Amino acid sequence: xxxxxxxxxxxxxxxxxxxxxxxxxxxxxxxxxxxxxxxxxxxxxxxxxxxxxxxxxxxxxxxxxxxxxxxxxxxxxxxxxxxxxxxxxxxxxxxxxxxxxxxxxxxxxxxxxxxxxxxxxxxxxxxxxxxxxxxxxxxxxxxxxxxxxxxxxxxxxxxxxxxxxxxxxxxxxxxxxxxxxxxxxxxxxxxxxxxx
Numbered sequence: 001x002x003x004x005x006x007x008x009x010x011x012x013x014x015x016x017x018x019x020x021x022x023x024x025x026x027x028x029x030x031x032x033x034x035x036x037x038x039x040x041x042x043x044x045x046x047x048x049x050x051x052x053x054x055x056x057x058x059x060x061x062x063x064x065x066x067x068x069x070x071x072x073x074x075x076x077x078x079x080x081x082x083x084x085x086x087x088x089x090x091x092x093x094x095x096x097x098x099x100x101x102x103x104x105x106x107x108x109x110x111x112x113x114x115x116x117x118x119x120x121x122x123x124x125x126x127x128x129x130x131x132x133x134x135x136x137x138x139x140x141x142x143x144x145x146x147x148x149x150x151x152x153x154x155x156x157x158x159x160x161x162x163x164x165x166x167x168x169x170x171x172x173x174x175x176x177x178x179x180x181x182x183x184x185x186x187x188x189x190x191x192x193x194x195x196x
Contacts, residue, residue, distance in 0.1 A: 001195040002106045005031045008171030008190035010048055010116070010137065010164055017107050022082060024102065024113050026053045028171055029190050036060050038079055042089060042115030043099040068100045082106060087126075089117035093142050096120075103129065109196050111135070112156060116165065118144040119152050127157035133196060134158035137165035138180060146180050153182035162186050 005013040007029030014022045020037040025048040035055040041064040042048055049064070056062070061079050068075055068086035077084040083105035090096035094116045101115040103126075112126060112134040126134075134156050138149035143165060153161040161182040167173035171190040178187065188194055 002109045003193050004111075004133075004188070004196055005193040006162075006164065006188045006190055007031050010042075012113065012135070012164070014104070014106055014111075016082070020082070022104065022106065023054055024104075025115070026050050031191070031193075038082055038084070039063070040084065040102050040104070040113070041065060042101060042113070043094060045116070048116070063102075065098055065100050068102070069097065074100065087112070087115075088120040088122040089115040090120060091116070091118035091143060103131070109133070111196070112158060114152075116143050119148055119155070123152055123155050127155070131156060131158035133160045133162060135162045135164050136182075138163050138176070139166055139168055141168050146176060150180060150182040153185075158184070160184050160186050162188055 003015040009028035010025045011028040012024040013031050021034045022038040023036050024040045025042055027047045027050045032053040035057045037057055039062045043065045074086040085103040087101040089099040089101045102113045104111050109132050112131050114136045136149040137143040138146050161184055163177045163180045166176050
């Protein structure tokens with residue numbers, strides 16, 4: 001089974017069945033001890049791209065927003081069975097030309113990592129992708145708030161929804177996560193690892 005470690009804020013670590021490791025938006029929390037096979041960075045803000053926290057294996061693939069948006073389109077990558085699709089991400093503080101989300105497929109599990117965003121036009125297409133998990137930001141300051149994040153969860157239609165990036169300058173806010181009115185909600189706190 002794929003394992004998700006929520007490190008806090010917008011930082012995630014996925015461990016595949018064969019031991020390969022993928023990080024998304026390294027910055028917060030603990031759990032950077034496993035060397036990376038793939039690292040994804042949604043955008044250039046300091047709280048999403050602290051690559052120095054990670055030891056990269058020889059041949060590690062790093063996909064930042066620049067590679068994800070090369071050629072003026074949302075690109076798709078395949079790394080020996082790890083599938084990565086860049087998606088739209090934008091709001092008043094995050095420009096669609098320099099920010100992305102990602103849909104990753106790991107051992108057959110399809111996961112949407114929203115990055116820093118509000119609702120996008122592309123989200124209405126995701127229901128056809130039959131996502132297993134969707135992780136949404138919801139701080140309501142730099143990104144959409146709880147109400148809009150719940151609306152996005154309904155629009156995307158994943159089997160399970162997880163709230164992240166929920167309080168500026170903090171790893172997490174349990175009380176806000178408990179108030180989030182999203183369908184099929186899972187609450188995962190920083191430092192908690194779950195099998196997906």
